[in-house]
Amino acid sequence: xxxxxxxxxLILASSxxxxxxLLGRLGLPFEAIAPDxxxxxxxxxxxxxxxxxxxxxxxxxxxxxxxxxxxxxxDQVATLDDLQIGKPGDHARALAQLQLMRGREVVFHTxxxxxxxxxxxxxxxxxxxxxxxxxxFRDLPDAELDAYLRIEQPYDxxxxxxxxxxxxxxxxxxHSLDPTALTGLPLIALTGMLRxxxxxxxxx
Numbered sequence: 079x080x081x082x083x084x085x086x087x088l089i090l091a092s093s094x095x096x097x098x099x100l101l102g103r104l105g106l107p108f109e110a111i112a113p114d115x116x117x118x119x120x121x122x123x124x125x126x127x128x129x130x131x132x133x134x135x136x137x138x139x140x141x142x143x144x145x146x147x148x149x150x151x152x153d154q155v156a157t158l159d160d161l162q163i164g165k166p167g168d169h170a171r172a173l174a175q176l177q178l179m180r181g182r183e184v185v186f187h188t189x190x191x192x193x194x195x196x197x198x199x200x201x202x203x204x205x206x207x208x209x210x211x212x213x214x215f216r217d218l219p220d221a222e223l224d225a226y227l228r229i230e231q232p233y234d235x236x237x238x239x240x241x242x243x244x245x246x247x248x249x250x251x252x253h254s255l256d257p258t259a260l261t262g263l264p265l266i267a268l269t270g271m272l273r274x275x276x277x278x279x280x281x282x
Contacts (some may be wrong), residue, residue: 087147091140113139129189137193172238181217193272211254
């Protein structure tokens, strides 16, 4: 709850069911509105820069249509060495991703933007952060990787594994300051941003 009598609307600028589930854990009323954006990386753009640009662009696009709201944008880019790893889309691409990543460390850049449409200075409307997660995958045979994919079908997940589900069995270890970042919405960073925007979580 905000201390004012009329708290601002809270909007998640996303169509992701994973992000909706994570934000729901905070117990705050919110709406989910998907922005219409081209998420293609720009030429020469680094993975962190791509994630931060898209997180801000998603929040700003929805905020433009819904002034005076608090809008949350987030984007995740997975990288193996210099290779960006996106959402596979189908079984064959997902298997190829898991084969490439097995026994190796993948860095997930989960960028977050909170856009405060109430800000008097538009230049200060956005809070931004990039939470990195380092994930080492187990060196598993093709048969296990194929069997996992047929069970969970994580074809809409960058990296082809749902760490919140059976995909955790593919992972050797995870290094992160925010365990929710890997699923797609860093709640530790987000609750800090919301507090700075005046949101209270415990009615005080």
